[in-house]
Amino acid sequence: MYGSYNGRSGMARAGAVAAVGAVLLLAGCSSLSGSSSGSGGAGKNTGAIGQRPRGSDPYWVNPDGNAARQVAVYTKDGDGENAGLIEKIARQPVGEWIGPDDPEAEAKGFTEAAEKAGREALLVLYNIPHRDCGQFSRGGAADGNAYRAWLEGVAKGIGDRRATVILEPDALLHMVDGCTPQEFHEERYDLLKGAVERLKQQPGTRVYMDAGNAGWRTPDALFRPLRRAGIGAADGFAVNVSNFQTTAASTDFGKQLSAKIDDKPFVIDTSRNGNGPYSGGAPEENWCNPPGRALGETPTTDTGDELVDAYLWVKRPGESDGDCKGGPKAGDWWPEYALGLARATK
Secondary structure (H helix, E strand, O other): OOOOOOOOOHHHHHHHOOHHHHHHHHHOOHHHOOOOOOOOOOOOOOOOOOOOOOOOOOEOOOOOOHHHHHHHHHHHOOOHHHHHHHHHHHOOOOOEEOOOOOHHHHHHHHHHHHHHOOOEEEEEEOOOOOEHHHOOOOEOOOOHHHHHHHHHHHHHHHOOOOEEEEEOOOOOHHHHOOOOOHHHHHHHHHHHHHHHHHHOOOOOEEEEEEOOOOOOOOHHHHHHHHHHOOHHHOOEEEEOOOOOOOHHHHHHHHHHHHOOOOOOOEEEEOOOEOOOOOOOOOHHHOOOOOOOOEOOOOOEOOOOOOOEEEEEOOOOOOEOOOOOOOOOOOOOEOHHHHHHHHHHOO
16 A cells, blocks of 8 residues: 555454453553653653543553554563653554455454543554555455455444544555556445445544545545545545645545535544655655655644544554565564654654
8 A cells, every 4th residue: 555554464463353451551551660751851751551532542551552562662662762752652643454364353343442542542453455555555355245244343343432544545545546457346346335334333433434545646536536436425535645745735625525525524644744754765765665665643633623633643653554665564563664664743
């Protein structure tokens, strides 16, 4: 994908089903101490990785995510400076990408943990058949029936708990650009539309369909495919997932697209857009682990714009886009890149 992701890294997947127990760490865990992500002063002991203020940031912070574990490692090693840098990531809510093997247990674990903390889970579904056109994040469900069964597991796992779901990054875009063969288009449209309809049967679930980014294609190329894919039944759409376009550019792009689909609201992935897009290297790969990028606005529903429902960290900062520019495979935790993002953040 344009900002690839293979679902969940091995470290995160191992703890997914245990997410219910992980919330117990919220009460306090000295191994996750370090400096405050907002203080700018590494080495200050601030205690456990906990939740952000509920008012403007209702999403759940996973105290056992990759970034939190890295903070624990640096702290144990006495490296307060790097622990403080990674806390800039660890203290923010990020998307939980549901894996292919046990979607019901994962979705249940994350949403139960979020509910116990008085927060809402942010989930990302990325398992469409023929995913990513054979690129870094290739894979997905074996066929349409397998996808529907997987999605049913996700929906059952969510139950009546509160969740925001980002639906299938790149699935629509790869039909628009012709990357996904035409023979798969009809089924994919049907799967996306069915996914929206099934997820919206859950009373506490909001669904945002991925709609690309400001640096790729135009609203004119997207609004008809979005309608065909069932955007009318969704709560809105998502822009800039796993990409680096600025918040201003993403807002402008989103508003142009919204005007063509009945003024639907949208969310923006601000996880790594602090320095905007990378312009060096080969254009077809300048989205993949670009150097010199920075964290963007922290997650919040207080955007000051009635059409922008939230700034979210959908892509998990510090996890690789793919095995390019010296990175590990897509989705694997890469502490050196995470440190670079944190250091570059203003």
